[in-house]
Amino acid sequence: MTLPLSSAPGAGLPQPRLPSPWTLSAFWFGTAFMWLLLLLILMPAEVVRFVGDADKGKYLGLLGGIGAIVALVLPPIIGNYSDRIGKRLPLIRLGLIVNLAGLAVMGYAAAAMGGLAGFWVYVIGFLLVQFGNNYATAPYSALVPELVPTEQRGRYSGVMGMLQAGGQLLGGVGALVIGLLKLPDVLSYGLIAGVLLISALITLRGVPETQIKPNPEARAQRPSIAQLFAYQPFLWVFVTRALFALGQYSVQPFLQFYAGDVLKQANPGTATSILLMAIIAASIVTALIGGRVSDRIGRKPVIYLAGTIMAVMAIALLFAPNFYVAVGIALVFGLGFGAFSSVDWALGSDAMPSSSSYARDMGIWHVAFVGPQLIETPQGALLDWGNHQGGNLGYSLVFGIAAACFVLGVLLVRNVPETVRAVRSKAVT
CATH class of the missing domain: 1.20.1250.20 (MFS general substrate transporter like domains)
Structure with missing residues (x-):
């Protein structure tokens, strides 16, 4: 099948400067850190605290299933919207704000609530986190094919993989430290928010807005x-x-x-x-x-x-x-x-x-x-x-x-x- 290929980044448009691979992928570091701590450490523990051991599997599965549906459905929709309006960075910023708000709701529910009422508030916070993070990463995912020449994508992809693994490793170390020091779980949500915000700011400040122009013919x-x-x-x-x-x-x-x-x-x-x-x-x-x-x-x-x-x-x-x-x-x-x-x-x-x-x-x-x-x-x-x-x-x-x-x-x-x-x-x- 023949398609109107234009695989060169920004074909026919002024080339934006190429950011370093570390700057371009910094936000992936914070995202990986967040998901490791949430999915493997915090959420299982909070579900047990909210509903007890007898129903922990059912409610943790419910929480994970809700998140998976958002992650399946949202990225293509937001990605399509980003392509249509020709913007990436404003959508990343908006998604980041919603993501941080969701972490605040989860932290509040973990610190101040209990029982099923606390669980459902926690679910709302998790939905905001899933919505915000997927809203941000959908346009963010387009930056490598859009900005990086084909012959350099391996190097950029390698740095991305390394930063994602590094974020997970730091998340694991953070979980061990929090557990050993018996710190309140609410501090974990603040730590996640801080790492996510810093990593996002590195990318947002160092990556130029893409030169896409809304084009009905395209x-x-x-x-x-x-x-x-x-x-x-x-x-x-x-x-x-x-x-x-x-x-x-x-x-x-x-x-x-x-x-x-x-x-x-x-x-x-x-x-x-x-x-x-x-x-x-x-x-x-x-x-x-x-x-x-x-x-x-x-x-x-x-x-x-x-x-x-x-x-x-x-x-x-x-x-x-x-x-x-x-x-x-x-x-x-x-x-x-x-x-x-x-x-x-x-x-x-x-x-x-x-x-x-x-x-x-x-x-x-x-x-x-x-x-x-x-x-x-x-x-x-x-x-x-x-x-x-x-x-x-x-x-x-x-x-x-x-x-x-x-x-x-x-x-x-x-x-x-x-x-x-x-x-x-x-x-x-």
Whole structure:
């Protein structure tokens, strides 16, 4: 299929200055810090405090499901609006304000309320956080394909992956410090707001407003949703990203159960934190390297290696004889995950079919990462069924599905055209 391609950033328009990759991706650091603390530390603890142990799973699932729906639906809508009006930064600012307001509501409910009434106020705050953050990150996601030349996207994507991992690592350290010092949870919400605000200001002050001008003729040339998925590079990037996300979310939610049931750890929560920190710390090492390498040799070779490592380590976890070996396996998995993360955004940016719809199309592409989070419910049922059969069969099934998803993602990424090599070849000739 032929589309009105214009993959060069700002084609036909005055080129804005190119910000540094650290400035451009700073807001991702704060966002990653926020989501790690909220989803893995604060929300589970607050739900127990609001509703008690008996109903904690039901209400935590409800809270997470509400957030997932917002994250699925909102980015393409706001991205489309951003493309239509030709603005990015004002929408990021507005989304940031709503995000911060939501954190304030969550902190208030955690500090001053209890019972179901407090839970529903907490839900309202979480909805504001989800709405504001997705409102901001939808136009924010368009900045890499819009501002960064194709041959530099690997480096920028690598820095983005490194900052996201760094934000998660800092969030994990912050959670440990807060727990050790037994600080009030409300301080955590203030800490999140401070980190998010500082990181956002770095990006907003250092990134120029894009030079998009509302153009009815350009809007008429935009690919429809059907045309977008008929465009083969986008289709295969969407599919492969969804497969890698399915692999990740087949294992990640159940690590704490795995630590207790298979590794026999007395404190599964602490053991899970150590495993996650090992993955994140190792991913930082390869995130920056992988992006730079992909600018030289292409995106796909990095994906091949990263996906293979992740698949092998997912299976290896089942055979870990003790916790220390499992930590070593987690470190190696993190090396693969970091390399994948470093190339992921660059590969997606390369596959955008038209510069007139960057924010909308990146928002739709983001669905490939968010949608697979809904697999947690059926995978949890499969885990329980398998374990009831004996011999930790449930973990074998769930971890095996994760490995299969990684392998299938590696195989199918072969269908994605290698944009970087094409660009470099043209430059040589």
